Amino acid sequence: MNILIILTTFSFAFSTDLPSVKNLFSNKKYLDSNDLIQSLISEDSTNASFYHMASKINLKLDDLSLANKNINKAIELDPSNEDYRKFWSDLNDMRSNLNDAQKSFENGFIDESINAYEKIIVQYSDFALAYYNFGLIYYRTEEFDKAVDNFKKALIFNPYNDKYKQSISNIAAKLTQKGNDEYRRSEYESAINFYSKAVEYDPTFSESRFKIALIKNKLSDYEGAKLVLLDNIFYDNKHVQSYKLLGDVYTKLGDLDSSIIYYEKSVDINSNYDKGYYALGKAYYNSSNYESALIAFLDAVKVNPSYGKAYESIGSIYMIKEKYLLAIQNYKLSIENNPKSFQSHSKIASSYNFLKNYVEAKRFAKSSIDIKSKNASAYYELGLAEKGLGNKVAAKAAFENAAKDKKWRKIAKYELTLIEKGL
Numbered sequence: 404m405n406i407l408i409i410l411t412t413f414s415f416a417f418s419t420d421l422p423s424v425k426n427l428f429s430n431k432k433y434l435d436s437n438d439l440i441q442s443l444i445s446e447d448s449t450n451a452s453f454y455h456m457a458s459k460i461n462l463k464l465d466d467l468s469l470a471n472k473n474i475n476k477a478i479e480l481d482p483s484n485e486d487y488r489k490f491w492s493d494l495n496d497m498r499s500n501l502n503d504a505q506k507s508f509e510n511g512f513i514d515e516s517i518n519a520y521e522k523i524i525v526q527y528s529d530f531a532l533a534y535y536n537f538g539l540i541y542y543r544t545e546e547f548d549k550a551v552d553n554f555k556k557a558l559i560f561n562p563y564n565d566k567y568k569q570s571i572s573n574i575a576a577k578l579t580q581k582g583n584d585e586y587r588r589s590e591y592e593s594a595i596n597f598y599s600k601a602v603e604y605d606p607t608f609s610e611s612r613f614k615i616a617l618i619k620n621k622l623s624d625y626e627g628a629k630l631v632l633l634d635n636i637f638y639d640n641k642h643v644q645s646y647k648l649l650g651d652v653y654t655k656l657g658d659l660d661s662s663i664i665y666y667e668k669s670v671d672i673n674s675n676y677d678k679g680y681y682a683l684g685k686a687y688y689n690s691s692n693y694e695s696a697l698i699a700f701l702d703a704v705k706v707n708p709s710y711g712k713a714y715e716s717i718g719s720i721y722m723i724k725e726k727y728l729l730a731i732q733n734y735k736l737s738i739e740n741n742p743k744s745f746q747s748h749s750k751i752a753s754s755y756n757f758l759k760n761y762v763e764a765k766r767f768a769k770s771s772i773d774i775k776s777k778n779a780s781a782y783y784e785l786g787l788a789e790k791g792l793g794n795k796v797a798a799k800a801a802f803e804n805a806a807k808d809k810k811w812r813k814i815a816k817y818e819l820t821l822i823e824k825g826l
Contacts, residue, residue, distance in 0.1 A: 451480035531561035609639035677707035711741030752784035761791035779808030
């Protein structure tokens with residue numbers, strides 16, 4: 404930083420002359436040329452050429468008021484200079500034409516206003532402010548293609564005015580909102596059209612591209628969603644939701660290694676992203692990497708202590724590790740934060756069955772069934788609990804209910820066979 408300051412100071416010390424300003428100006432370095440001309444004016448406030456140059460720079464930076472002030476000062480210092488008077492006359496015409504075009508629009512004469520702006524940009528083809536004001540007309544009439552075209556031309560001639568780029572972003576945001584309205588109505592094709600147009604206008608508008616990926620993912624177009632998301636993180640490498648959704652997409656494509664990479668990236672960017680940790684934990688769990696899964700789930704509940712599903716997943720890992728008391732502890736936390744989780748009720752029943760605490764196993768199996776009646780896993784755990792309590796009739800009824808589910812049929816029928824054999 405100190406070296407930069409020294410070099411800048413050195414440069415100004417040996418370049419504070421009008422030719423240097425003109426050189427910067429001709430190379431479209433308007434901010435630098437403005438800084439330098441102001442330095443010259445502060446050193447010599449009687450030099451008319453400095454004010455003339457300052458006015459030209461002001462015009463390029465679209466400050467017509469200051470441009471007018473400086474050219475008037477130049478004429479005051481050198482009244483006989485015809486170049487200054489010609490510049491003042493042209494500047495006055497610009498201001499007058501802009502005002503007339505704007506008044507036509509405000510009075511409802513849109514076509515007349517458009518014709519006026521077209522004449523202005525023909526006469527002053529590098530006048531950024533004219534393109535911007537022309538773009539505003541089209542923005543208000545919602546002719547967005549023409550509006551953006553003019554805003555982009557304004558940016559070309561004056562890249563230093565943030566409002567030109569912001570105007571393009573505003574249109575992208577407006578189209579994104581229209582897309583959101585269509586999305587809420589499940590009009591996905593129409594929503595994508597709005598989002599795509601927003602991205603066309605402003606490729607850095609990551610929210611629209613993300614919404615396109617959301618729809619493609621929802622419609623099971625996982626390859627399409629993946630390509631859109633990869634494009635999105637190219638433009639915005641801090642878009643957390645894109646990394647998370649990319650992980651989801653890779654999971655659905657069966658590529659858990661890639662999904663883990665993107666889930667990890669999401670929590671690297673946002674260390675408080677509980678859903679990112681949970682998704683990372685599920686990916687590790689499905690990869691049978693239970694230690695890493697446990698760490699991720701614990702991070703999820705650390706960030707969000709009321710994350711019921713994460714507690715349930717922690718309980719499942721402790722079940723695999725045969726640490727049943729720890730499993731029960733976490734299943735209870737899951738139920739505390741999500742009382743309607745029939746899975747947690749069923750899983751806690753399973754833990755109690757392993758501990759041969761059949762009374763508690765029966766209680767939680769029944770509570771799981773109360774939440775969801777067609778619940779084969781709970782009926783199976785209820786059968787084991789009733790069997791452990793010596794209630795063979797009740798156990799048989801529970802296993803028969805479990806056997807109605809294809810997934811549980813084989814193991815439930817095995818238990819029924821044991822009951823028939825008196826085992």
